[in-house]
Ligand code: SAH
């Protein structure tokens with residue numbers, strides 16, 4: 001029997017995506033026979049309503065010295081976190097010499113905005129290569145997993161935090177109770193924790209099942225976050241939505257009673273109940289939609305290939321690993337995936353072993369069709385690749401539905 005990682009109740013997956021590799025584990029040819037696979041089985045806990053993957057690979061298999069995701073590859077996300085830093089400094093700082101701690105600071109995409117202003121800050125991230133990139137920018141960063149123990153170390157060396165930031169990270173960490181337990185002791189009285197992740201209701205409404213993969217061990221909702229933080233006497237005091245990564249929620253969290261709870265929290269809790277997010281039925285329907293999406297994608301690709309045209313992928317996203325492997329796509333279907341991240345180029349996609357190349361290869365010889373795997377960066381990519389359409393190329397989008405332009 002399996003148990004919920006938030007409330008320990010027995011838990012049953014509502015479907016299986018089958019055997020999956022770790023989504024960011026791009027590999028070289030010599031590693032093909034040694035690849036790690038696990039069963040990707042999502043579940044929604046009937047007691048605390050946390051949406052989670054039931055079997056999770058060990059965190060050391062996902063976060064290490066060759067982690068493939070460098071957040072700063074997106075200029076739009078860089079701007080987004082600059083805006084967040086402006087909000088933090090203007091609205092949320094109450095002391096003279098504040099300390100900002102970021103959990104999952106990656107290559108410093110967020111903390112750079114504080115470090116440039118000489119504000120006390122500390123990033124913590126277990127992936128050595130992104131930590132190196134962050135330190136090169138002059139950002140103070142510890143290479144470690146955030147948990148109760150590392151939180152104690154941070155407090156010993158730096159004192160408590162005024163602000164804790166954890167964007168696109170809360171869904172990555174399987175031992176999530178350790179994180180909240182660490183945040184509880186690290187956060188000053190009157191301090192604020194700000195997290196932001198893909199939102200379960202948006203994932204369901206877009207049928208963007210690709211959001212589920214190892215590392216995305218959880219897809220959070222207001223109901224499940226409320227339950228989790230309540231275990232440590234903390235509460236959500238505000239919730240703000242945005243459209244990044246296909247729809248995220250930003251949660252503002254604090255020690256219970258230290259802030260006035262905004263109306264948004266109650267409104268979201270009502271919404272989640274009303275749309276059926278707390279019932280199992282919605283996940284049965286979601287399962288059917290996943291199967292239908294797989295059928296439609298395969299039908300379209302077969303049709304294009306039968307017409308003698310070629311297809312490539314644009315953006316070797318971690319997300320696309322779920323889609324590619326669930327649909328059984330290989331390099332027979334997709335010639336290559338282009339991606340601007342040097343660390344991914346020259347390697348092969350996890351599971352399907354599709355070569356990853358630089359976008360230069362794409363612009364040197366435009367393909368007939370390109371599947372936009374980085375659909376969440378559509379605006380930036382379409383802008384960058386304007387010539388492709390002018391030269392007769394076609395984009396295939398598949399979220400929320402298949403669309404060819
Ligand atoms: N905050 C950035 C990066 C998110 S990627 C952004 O919003 O874009 C998630 C990061 O979390 C990765 O760099 C990964 O190494 C890190 N991470 C994973 N487990 C962690 C843990 N237990 N503690 C701290 N960081 C962790």
Ligand code: TYD
Pocket residue numbers: 069073074075314315316317318319320338339340341359374376377380381384
């Ligand atoms: P992203 O969607 O942010 O995350 P995930 O891997 O978690 O699904 O990844 C975007 C990928 O797309 C990243 O590998 C960089 C790549 N990319 C490009 O190749 N060109 C671009 O213009 C942009 C914005 C991203």
Ligand code: ZN
Pocket residue numbers: 004005006007008009045046047048049050
């Ligand atoms: Zn639970």
